[in-house]
Amino acid sequence: MELGDQVKAYEQQIIRWRRDLHQIPEVGLYLPKTAAYVAGELKMMGIPHRENVGGSGIVALIEGNTPGKTIALRADMDALAIREETELAYASTTENMHACGHDAHTAMLLGAARVLKDNQHLLKGNVKLLFQAAEEGPGGAKLMLEEGAFENPKVEAVLGLHTGAVGGNIQNGQVGVCFGKMMAAMDRFVIKVIGKGCHGAYPEKGVDPIVMAAQIITALQTLVSRELQATEPAVVTVGKIHGGTAFNIIPDAVEFEGTVRSTDYQVREWLAKRIGDLTESIAHGMRGEVEYEFFYGYPPLVNDPNFTREFLQSAKKVVAEEDIVEVKIPVMGGEDMAYFLEQVPGTYFFLGSIMKLEDVQYPHHNSRFMLDESVFATGTSLLVQGAMDWLENN
Ligand SMILES: [Zn+2]
Ligand SMILES: [Zn+2]
Structure with missing residues (x-):
């Protein structure tokens, strides 16, 4: 048969x-x-x-x-x-x-x-x-x-x-x-942006991590759109963000995390490094600090x-x-x-x-x-x- x-x-x-x-x-x-x-x-x-x-x-x-x-x-x-x-x-x-x-x-x-x-x-x-x-x-x-x-x-x-x-x-x-x-690596990153909390009416007394996080998240999108060849498949998605307790308080820190997808081992390594470097540069430029962790998932x-x-x-x-x-x-x-x-x-x-x-x-x-x-x-x-x-x- x-x-x-x-x-x-x-x-x-x-x-x-x-x-x-x-x-x-x-x-x-x-x-x-x-x-x-x-x-x-x-x-x-x-x-x-x-x-x-x-x-x-x-x-x-x-x-x-x-x-x-x-x-x-x-x-x-x-x-x-x-x-x-x-x-x-x-x-x-x-x-x-x-x-x-x-x-x-x-x-x-x-x-x-x-x-x-x-x-x-x-x-x-x-x-x-x-x-x-x-x-x-x-x-x-x-x-x-x-x-x-x-x-x-x-x-x-x-x-x-x-x-x-x-x-x-x-x-x-x-x-x-x-x-x-055929399919992408699925990696994860966690970023903690550290500023200095203060009254929302007197931002000059602190370092605002919410504004820093906003800058960083927007800038991260440029890794794919501006730094990587247009035909190279990659995704950076921030899927979770947390910071602050009240409308009139600038918090000490903001944490966010996301997923990174790539199909090439070199692009994967490059993204792992560039996400950290770019984040750090922006935070330092705005007088803040960052903690950055990258977790390798499936290749x-x-x-x-x-x-x-x-x-x-x-x-x-x-x-x-x-x-x-x-x-x-x-x-x-x-x-x-x-x-x-x-x-x-x-x-x-x-x-x-x-x-x-x-x-x-x-x-x-x-x-x-x-x-x-x-x-x-x-x-x-x-x-x-x-x-x-x-x-x-x-
Ligand atoms: Zn499934
Ligand atoms: Zn399945």
């Missing part, structure tokens, strides 16, 4: 897995119910696995009959702290919701596990399955790596996907591939062009060529799959899957977000085909 038909035979099962997981969404690094569910299914399939790798992460291994390399397939399992408002029959039974589609990723990977297990005798090399916690934060991928997820046997390539509408104009069932920089997600070219050939066996779309402009959201892709060549791809509710297509992280289940089998096929072809050709 063709791989696609083999996957099709498990389509209803994949949908059932997803619906079960959809009802028990959990948030963060510890997902006891979700992980127990996945581990239970792997056990029933007779697939050996290690639990609690990076919080509730699971590493499973399917060893082929013929020795060869090892490729990892990755799915995230965590949900969001949003109360679901879809009224689906299988809606969440908790305060949380799978509003990003990670339940589908997990179900698709379980489907891949099932089909790969059936084809174990044909496998050259091994497939490692990574079921990851905390993609939405604080990040499970890095912890899994630190806890040896890529060792024994050593992983030499990695493949993963995001479903839904992350990829922008990618329609249902279409595959978005990218040959390089940029960069696909390996050669691996992606190989994957493209596999994808063509699964979907029609016109349904494979090249993602030419990076997405400024982040993904901790980036940590896995920092270690070994591989690719992350988008799989369009969106269900409208009363004619409205709700975005990711929305309480009415829904997925089109008819796409899940395609996701499983892409993972299985991609893994088997890579093992065969490498």
